């Protein structure tokens with residue numbers, strides 16, 4: 003697409019003929035894709051994992067330490083080190099399994115960042131309450147990260163502020179406390195597969211697990227493509243991306259297949275700090291949003307630009323399977 007400055011007005015109007023403004027959160031796909039440039043043959047992505055050390059339920063046969071051990075060995079087998087895991091400290095002090103899971107993550111050469119102490123939604127807190135929750139997490143980060151840089155922050159539910167005032171207040175607090183924001187450009191709600199996986203395990207439903215594996219990869223492929231096209235719409239071109247994953251048992255099970263999928267699409271891997279050196283990450287859409295959204299989605303929201311076509315996540319089947 004050749005239109006750049008002001009393109010969201012002109013191209014947005016053209017795109018409006020083919021697509022609608024309901025985003026991935028709304029799960030309402032438009033009827034046809036807008037014309038976009040071909041995707042890059044060698045996109046770059048940083049993997050990130052949220053909700054350490056206790057992402058998702060603890061299913062039969064699993065421990066937090068076991069999940070962290072398997073996940074870090076998969077990352078190392080793929081020559082990935084320094085991957086950021088975003089930690090919630092709630093419950094860690096009383097749980098030796100969670101403590102060991104954090105030690106395993108760090109000992110494997112991975113990093114931790116702040117994801118608040120108890121994972122509140124910013125839209126249901128005041129800025130001051132939210133900032134206090136971030137600060138409450140710092141003693142544990144200091145304890146486990148040692149001399150590594152833990153001053154990266156991931157907003158729970160990707161909620162960056164329900165109003166512009168709240169957004170600015172929290173951003174100013176983060177900046178004055180030395181944090182960088184770990185934005186997300188690629189997100190396929192990987193954690194939505196974990197509860198169904200637990201149910202299928204309990205029922206020994208192998209056909210159910212097989213469907214979960216197939217649909218997880220299909221959804222990943224679709225939403226990663228959508229995220230990259232959304233980057234094109236938001237910034238005029240793809241940018242080095244940040245993929246949101248969660249430290250759940252199902253994503254741990256699926257990671258080797260997911261890495262294979264990414265490699266098959268030409269992806270190269272880079273660290274979060276390196277990816278966020280791209281100038282796009284210094285842009286600010288200056289928008290208050292009641293719900294969480296990815297970084298490029300925020301730019302489309304503020305401009306009311308149409309989203310590209312996407313096949314929605316199979317939420318109904320995820321909810322009903324193995325009941």
Ligand SMILES: [Zn+2]
Nearest residue numbers: 052053158159
């Ligand atoms: Zn989270």
